[in-house]
Amino acid sequence: MPGECRTxxxxxxxxxxxxxxxxxxxxxxxxxxxxxxxxVWLGYEITSNAQAxxxxxxxxxxxxxxxxxxxxxxxxxLIAYDESDTYLRVFAVGLLNTLLVSFIGCVxxxxxxxxxxxxxLSPNWLVARLAGGYVELIRNLPLLFxxxxxxxxxxxxxxxxxxxxxxxxxxxxxxxGVVVPRPVPLDGFxxxxxxxxxxxxxxxxxxxxxxxRLYQTGKPLRVWPWALGLLVGLPAASAVLGGAPFSFEQPxxxxxxxxxxxxxxxxxxxxxxxxxxxxxAFIAEIVRAGIQAVxxxxxxAASALGLRRGAALRLIVVPQSLRVIxxxxxxxxxxxxxxxxxxxxxxxxxxxxxxAGTTLSQTGQAIEIIAIxxxxxxxxxxxxxxxxxxxxxxxxxNRSA
Amino acid sequence: xxxxxxxxxxxxxxxxxxxxxxxxxIIGFLRSRLFGGPLNTVLTILSAIALWIVLxxxxxxxxxxxxxxxxxxxxxxxxxxxxxxxxxxPFVIAKFSQFMYGFYPEAQRWRVDLALAIGVALLIPLLIPxxxxxxxxxxxxxxxxxxxxxxxxxxxxxxxxxxxxxxxxGQFIANSLVIMGMAFQSLGGSFGYAPLRAALNALGxxxxxxxxxxxxxxxxxxxxxxxxxxxxxxxxxxxxxxxVAVTALIAALNGGxxxxxxxxxxxxxxxxxxxxxxxxxxxxxxxxxxxxxxxWGGLLVTMVVSVTGIVASMPVGIALALGRRSxxxxxxxxxxxxxxxxxxxxxxxxxxFATYMLPLFLPDYMTVxxxxxxxxxxxxxxxxxxxxxxxxxxQAIPRGQYEAASAMGLSYWKSTRFIILPQALRHVIxxxxxxxxxxxxxxxxxxxxxxxxxxxxxxxAFADPNWATPTTLFTGFAFAGIIYFVxxxxxxxxxxxxxxxxxxxxxx
Numbered sequence: 001m002p003g004e005c006r007t008x009x010x011x012x013x014x015x016x017x018x019x020x021x022x023x024x025x026x027x028x029x030x031x032x033x034x035x036x037x038x039x040v041w042l043g044y045e046i047t048s049n050a051q052a053x054x055x056x057x058x059x060x061x062x063x064x065x066x067x068x069x070x071x072x073x074x075x076x077x078l079i080a081y082d083e084s085d086t087y088l089r090v091f092a093v094g095l096l097n098t099l100l101v102s103f104i105g106c107v108x109x110x111x112x113x114x115x116x117x118x119x120x121l122s123p124n125w126l127v128a129r130l131a132g133g134y135v136e137l138i139r140n141l142p143l144l145f146x147x148x149x150x151x152x153x154x155x156x157x158x159x160x161x162x163x164x165x166x167x168x169x170x171x172x173x174x175x176x177g178v179v180v181p182r183p184v185p186l187d188g189f190x191x192x193x194x195x196x197x198x199x200x201x202x203x204x205x206x207x208x209x210x211x212x213r214l215y216q217t218g219k220p221l222r223v224w225p226w227a228l229g230l231l232v233g234l235p236a237a238s239a240v241l242g243g244a245p246f247s248f249e250q251p252x253x254x255x256x257x258x259x260x261x262x263x264x265x266x267x268x269x270x271x272x273x274x275x276x277x278x279x280x281a282f283i284a285e286i287v288r289a290g291i292q293a294v295x296x297x298x299x300x301a302a303s304a305l306g307l308r309r310g311a312a313l314r315l316i317v318v319p320q321s322l323r324v325i326x327x328x329x330x331x332x333x334x335x336x337x338x339x340x341x342x343x344x345x346x347x348x349x350x351x352x353x354x355x356a357g358t359t360l361s362q363t364g365q366a367i368e369i370i371a372i373x374x375x376x377x378x379x380x381x382x383x384x385x386x387x388x389x390x391x392x393x394x395x396x397x398n399r400s401a
Numbered sequence: 402x403x404x405x406x407x408x409x410x411x412x413x414x415x416x417x418x419x420x421x422x423x424x425x426x427i428i429g430f431l432r433s434r435l436f437g438g439p440l441n442t443v444l445t446i447l448s449a450i451a452l453w454i455v456l457x458x459x460x461x462x463x464x465x466x467x468x469x470x471x472x473x474x475x476x477x478x479x480x481x482x483x484x485x486x487x488x489x490x491p492f493v494i495a496k497f498s499q500f501m502y503g504f505y506p507e508a509q510r511w512r513v514d515l516a517l518a519i520g521v522a523l524l525i526p527l528l529i530p531x532x533x534x535x536x537x538x539x540x541x542x543x544x545x546x547x548x549x550x551x552x553x554x555x556x557x558x559x560x561x562x563x564x565x566x567x568x569x570x571g572q573f574i575a576n577s578l579v580i581m582g583m584a585f586q587s588l589g590g591s592f593g594y595a596p597l598r599a600a601l602n603a604l605g606x607x608x609x610x611x612x613x614x615x616x617x618x619x620x621x622x623x624x625x626x627x628x629x630x631x632x633x634x635x636x637x638x639x640x641x642x643x644x645v646a647v648t649a650l651i652a653a654l655n656g657g658x659x660x661x662x663x664x665x666x667x668x669x670x671x672x673x674x675x676x677x678x679x680x681x682x683x684x685x686x687x688x689x690x691x692x693x694x695x696x697w698g699g700l701l702v703t704m705v706v707s708v709t710g711i712v713a714s715m716p717v718g719i720a721l722a723l724g725r726r727s728x729x730x731x732x733x734x735x736x737x738x739x740x741x742x743x744x745x746x747x748x749x750x751x752x753x754f755a756t757y758m759l760p761l762f763l764p765d766y767m768t769v770x771x772x773x774x775x776x777x778x779x780x781x782x783x784x785x786x787x788x789x790x791x792x793x794x795x796q797a798i799p800r801g802q803y804e805a806a807s808a809m810g811l812s813y814w815k816s817t818r819f820i821i822l823p824q825a826l827r828h829v830i831x832x833x834x835x836x837x838x839x840x841x842x843x844x845x846x847x848x849x850x851x852x853x854x855x856x857x858x859x860x861x862a863f864a865d866p867n868w869a870t871p872t873t874l875f876t877g878f879a880f881a882g883i884i885y886f887v888x889x890x891x892x893x894x895x896x897x898x899x900x901x902x903x904x905x906x907x908x909x
Binding site for chain 1: 444727729
C-alpha cells in the first residue's frame with residue numbers, strides 16, 4: 001500500500017549534471033569544452049595578431065589618445081567646443097548630437113506615426129488609403145536613400161541666403177538650413193521657470209488627489225479647469241509681475257548671410273525629417289495593430305455600460321492597446337537611435353561621424369574607437385531592453401494578482 | 402370554416418428586397434465612406450487636396466514635362482528645352498550601365514548577366530509553392546549558386562580542392578595551437594603566484610600537446626597534398642580524391658551499403674555536377690579573367706551583398722536559434738551574447754568594424770578583400786536578426802512534437818532535422834522575407850565604407866558636371882527609388898501571400 005507522499009531526494013549531483021550537461025549527457029560536456037577551446041583560441045589569435053599589427057603600424061594601444069587635442073571643427077555642438085579641445089570632448093559632442101537627433105526624431109515620429117496609424121483605421125476611405133499609401137511608400141525605400149533625398153534633392157536645391165524662403169517673416173529657409181529667432185532670457189526668466197514648475201507640481205498633486213478620491217468614494221472630481229488655470233495663470237502672473245521672461249532675437253539678412261537668431265544646420269533637418277517620417281511608418285503599423293488587438297466586444301461592452309464613445313476610447317481601448325503597442329514602440333525608438341548613425345553619410349556631427357569617422361582617421365586607434373562606439377549603442381539598447389523587461393514584469397505581476 | 406375565423410398567417414417568406422439605392426453602390430459608398438458627416442466631408446476634401454498637391458506635380462515631372470531624348474546637360478536645361486522641364490531621363494540613360502555594373506569591364510559584363518539569369522531561374526521555382534523538387538531547388542540555390550556566381554563574377558581558378566584545403570587548415574590550426582600553448586606557458590612563468598603558474602603551465606602544455614596531436618592526425622593529408630601537387634593536374638586529382646572520400650564517408654554515415662546503392666546516388670550526382678560545371682568554366686586552368694571587386698558597383702553590388710547576406714545568414718541564424726534554445730549552458734550563453742551584441746549595435750558600426758578593425762585581428766600575411774569583409778559583417782548582422790525570427794518559429798512548435806519525436810527514439814539532431822526545423826522554418830517564412838527586405842534596404846549602407854552600390858553610383862553620378870542640371874537630382878532619385886520600391890514592395894507582397902497561404906493551412 002502506498003504511504004503518504006514523500007518529497008523526492010535532493011539528488012544534488014544529478015541536478016548539477018543536468019545543469020551543466022543539459023539533456024545531451026557526456027557529449028554535451030565535450031561539445032561545450034570544444035566551444036570553450038574555440039573561443040579561447042579565437043581570443044588568443046585576435047589579441048596576438050592585433051598586438052603584432054599595432055606594433056608594425058607603431059600605434060600605441062590604450063585610451064591615452066582621448067586627452068590629445070582634436071584640432072578639427074564641428075559644425076554643430078550643444079556644449080562649448082573649439083578646435084583646441086580634446087578627443088574626449090569630441091566624443092561628448094558627438095554623443096550629445098546623437099541623443100539630440102534621436103530625441104527630436106522620436107517625438108516627431110510618435111506624433112506622425114499615431115496620426116497615420118489612426119488614419120489607416122479611419123472610416124473615411126480616402127484618409128485610410130492615403131495613410132496606407134504613405135506607409136507602403138516609406139517602408140519600401142531604404143532609409144539612407146531617404147536621408148540623401150532630403151539632404152541633396154530637397155534642402156540642397158533651396159535658394160541661397162539672399163533668396164531665403166520666409167515663413168511669416170519669423171523663420172527663414174535656405175540651403176544653409178533654417179534660421180529661427182533665438183530666445184534671450186531676461187530678468188523675469190528665473191521666476192517664470194519657477195512658476196511653471198510650481199504649476200506642474202500642483203497639477204500632478206491635484207490629479208493624484210482626485211484619483212484617490214475617485215477610488216475611495218466613486219465620485220469623479222473635475223480637475224482640468226483648475227489645472228489649466230494654474231498652468232496658464234501662474235506663468236502669466238509671473239510675467240506680469242517680474243517682467244517679460246525672455247525676448248526673441250530676430251535674424252536679419254546682412255550681406256550674404258543672416259546675423260542673429262539660431263541656425264539649424266541642414267544636415268540636422270534632413271536627418272530629423274528622414275528619421276521621423278521613416279520610423280513613423282513603422283510606428284503607424286504598430287499603432288494600427290495595437291488598436292485592432294483590442295477585441296470589438298470591449299467597445300460594445302463599454303457602450304452597453306453607457307460610456308460615451310470618447311470615454312470608451314480613453315478608458316477602455318487606449319489602455320489595453322497601449323500594452324500591445326509599448327514594447328514594439330520602444331523597439332522602434334531604439335531602431336531610430338541606431339539609425340541616427342546614418343548621419344555620417346551626410347556629415348552631421350553625430351557620434352559615428354565625428355568619433356568613429358574623423359577621430360578614427362586622425363588617430364588610427366581603430367580598436368579603441370570602434371569598441372567605444374559599439375559599446376555606447378550596446379549600452380543604450382541593453383538599458384532600454386532591461387527597462388522593457390521590468391515593465392513587462394510589472395504588467396505581468398499586476399495581471400496575475 | 403377553418404379558413405374563415407383564423408387570423409392571417411403567412412406561410413412563405415417575403416422575398417428579399419434589394420437594399421435601398423442610397424445605402425449601396427457608389428452612392429452608398431460616397432455617403433458612408435467619404436461624406437458621412439461634416440467632419441468626414443472636411444477630411445475627404447483635405448485629403449483630396451493633399452493628394453492633388455503631391456500627385457499632379459509628380460506625374461507632370463516624371464512623364465508629361467520629362468525630357469526623353471538628348472545627349473548632355475543642354476537638352477535638360479530650361480533655357481534650351483521648350484516649355485517647363487521635368488525629369489531628365491537622358492541622364493539615366495547615359496549613366497545606366499554605371500548604375501547597373503559600376504566599373505565592371507564592358508567586355509566581361511555578360512558574366513554578370515549570366516549570373517543574374519541563373520539566379521532568377523533558380524529563385525522563381527523556389528518561390529512558387531506548387532513547383533516540384535523543393536529540396537533540390539533549395540540546394541542548388543543556397544549551395545551551388547553562390548559558388549558558380551563567385552567564379553562567374555570574380556573569375557579565377559582553383560589549384561587544389563578538399564584534400565589540400567583540409568591539409569592547410571589542419572596545419573594552420575595545429576601550428577596556432579602549439580604557439581598558443583607556448584604563449585600560455587610563458588604567461589604562466591611571468592606570474593609569481595605558484596598555483597596560478599602551475600595551472601597556466603599545465604593548460605599551456607595541454608594545448609601544445611593537442612596541437613602536436615592534431616599535426617600528427619593531419620600529417621598523412623599533408624603528405625597527400627605534396628603528392629597531389631606533383632600530378633599533371635593537381636586540381637582534378639584532388640577533386641577525384643575528395644569526391645571518393647566524401648562519398649564513402651556519407652555512405653558509411655548512412656549505414657553503409659546494407660540498404661543498396663541508393664545512399665551513393667546523391668553524393669555521386671553532386672560531384673558529377675560539380676565536375677561538369679568546373680570543367681565548363683575551366684576552373685582547373687585559371688578560369689575566367691579575374692575582375693577585382695573594386696571594379697564592381699551599382700545594382701550588381703546591391704544584389705551581391707543582399708543575396709550573400711540572405712544565403713549566408715540562414716545557416717548562421719538557424720545555428721544561433723538552436724544554440725539559444727539549447728540545454729547546454731555554455732552554448733546558450735554564447736548564442737545569447739552573440740545575438741544580443743549584433744542586435745544592439747547599428748549596422749554602420751559593424752561595417753566600420755569590418756573595414757577598420759578586422760584587418761588588425763588577422764595575421765599580417767592574410768588580407769581579406771574589402772567587399773568580402775563587408776559581406777562577413779552583413780552576414781553575421783543579419784544572421785543574428787534571422788536567429789530571433791527562427792527562434793519564434795521554434796517556440797511556436799507544440800511541445801507534443803518534441804515529445805513525439807523523442808518517443809519515436811529520434812536523437813536530438815534527427816528530430817531537429819526531420820520534425821522541428823521543417824515545421825518551424827515554414828512557419829517563419831513571412832518573418833524571414835521581412836528581414837530580407839530590411840537587409841536589402843540596409844545594403845545601401847555599404848556606400849559609407851566606399852563600396853559603391855546603386856545608391857553610391859547614383860551619388861557619384863550627381864557629381865558629374867556634364868549632367869549638372871536642376872532636375873538631375875530628382876531624376877536620379879526617382880530612378881533609384883523605383884528600383885528599390887519595386888524590389889521591396891514585391892518581396893512584401895510575396896510575404897503576405899505566403900502568410901495567407903499558411904493561415905489557410907493552419908485553419909484547415
